[in-house]
Amino acid sequence: MAEITLNFPDGAKKSYEAGIKPIDVASSIAKSLAKKSVSAKLNGHYVGMNDPLTAGGDFQLITTADEESLDILRHSTAHLLAQAMRRLPKFAHAHFGVGPFIENGFYYDTDNGAGNQVSVEDFPEIEAMMKKIVKEDLPILSHEITRAEALETFKDDPYKVELINDLPEDEPISVAVQGEHIELDRGGLVPSTGWIKHFKLVSVAGSYWRGQSDNAVLQRVYGTAFWNAEDLEADLQRRAEAKERDHRNIGRDLDLFFTSQKVGSGLPVWLPNGATIRRQVERYIVDKELANDYLHVYTPVLSNLNLYKTSGHWDHYREDMFPPMDMGDGEYLELRPMNCPSHISVYQHKPRSYRDLPLRIAELGMMHRYEKSGALTGLSRVREMTLNDGHTFVAPDQLEEEFKSILKMTMAVYEDFNITDYRFRLSYRDPENTAKYFDDDEMWEKSQAQLKRAMDDMGLDYFEAPGEAAFYGPKLDIQTKTALGGEETLSTIQLDFLLPERFDLTYVGEDGQDNHRPVMLHRGIVGTMERFTAYLIEIYKGAFPTWLAPLQVQIIPVNNGAHGAYANQIKQGLQEAGLRANVETKEAKMGYLIREAQTKKVPYTLVLGDDEQDNQTVTVRRYGQQATEKMSADAFKDLVLKDVANYSRVEE
8 A cells, every 4th residue: 555654844754554534644643633623734735634645745734723724614614504505495596606714704605596585584594404414414525526527517507617617727626525515615624514513694795796797796695603602602792783883874873974876886975964073074184284284275176187197096096097088179087086196286386495395285185986886885985085185295304204293193183083092004015026016126125214214213113014005105004993893094104206206396405406306295194084984983883072973962942832942042052152052842752852862872962941941051961871960051061162172082
């Protein structure tokens, strides 16, 4: 009998009879190892625990303690989902696309035919069948088949046939078999269905086949799986919390915004409440920038296409830009995807001197991106957005100090919004893949070193990320933790030596020569109004601090006839002080009206009756509290004004 030699990660080597299975290799080492070994790898490729080893090489057992074992479990659960659906009469003739593991679970794309759509109401029945198959403890086996055999096996599933036909002619085709169910598969599965014990189907959504909008729309069934019940329960609780914080749900409940196919996908409509929040953010950031010597401008949302050809956006971002508009006279106009060329035109409007620098230009600039329909999400992924954008033009020796100044301002903004969970990422060019970046090694090395030196001088912790730079220069990204547990870039400061070259920007130096080249810094502090508002909605869970709340004070007269005039008097005084107040005019029970104000998450509710009217007082109830407090009308106004002026921060 032929032998094979396996090389283990610890350097050990051992010979076995050819055809031995990984499960038997594990057992030969320790019975306990076999019980927790999920899969194996031979020369970097997955091998099932029940599959014979016909060749030797580098061998590794993957156990439940290894991080990638969770991916293997979820991949296997996707196969279990497909098998369970096929066993149910309603989905017996379903076609299946792809079913991979993802960061927080797995999904399978399904085409169930007209009238057989999967709904969340079907989940209990599907899960019950999945559990039945788990109890059957079906071994999962993998092996290679010929292309002809694969096409015959999957001839009734057009999606699998398409995948097979797209494979290179010389690429091996492998399948995984569990009971009667066969899957196209490249490996990475648990030994048997009995290993899959703790799982849950969580949602279903539409998805274009292979992500192409001209392909069929399939149903994507999402689920998750864990090795133990405790982790599954914790994940389901996180998902429930995420659903409660979803800015789309809160936006609907609090009348903040809506999206509509009639208006256009990815084009949110801001309702009065949402517009108020956005207006407060815009006023805040503009005032902050003006106080830091920024010059605010308005530039067109349309620009000549040549502007973006010069900047390089046409070459690097064409797929994310809308098609140019032919004006019929040789001019092509483009909906701008970026504001930087517009601000460069402001710089170029007249000659500049070293005395003008740093020149700080800012704008709430509207931009447009050609996003695919499947990627659009509420306010966080849109086709039209307004960016809190700024560009500073500096002399080279001013670069590091200006960078520090921008970062200090950004951190001050975070303090006012009570954003505390963030970290700094220095985003560099990928040294292994420089083709997509501006070709100037000296520039990249110099600018990356300057960025790093500035952070070190400020004593700030950061991590480095090769491959995350913009095509024209390195940047600092401020990565914030979202309320849903993810991480996203909220603010960016980018160094740019390229665009000043492309647009031939110059200034007159102290030597009187007009051939000096400035450096640009691009920065967005709160990002787009759309994404930042979505972030705030989820962070605050719709309960906005007083200074941002659409309605700051809800006034409820005990009796509109008897106390309505006094209520309107209080409202007028608050509005004259710049506060947002409303008088409730509905005739309903007091308890209902108070609960409604709490449901709308109004920071302050006032109840006004005979006693309050006679003594010129108000009874105050804060959002989320049961207790009330009585005070004079003037004292209450001062209280709210102080709350607003302090950005609703809790005083130490």
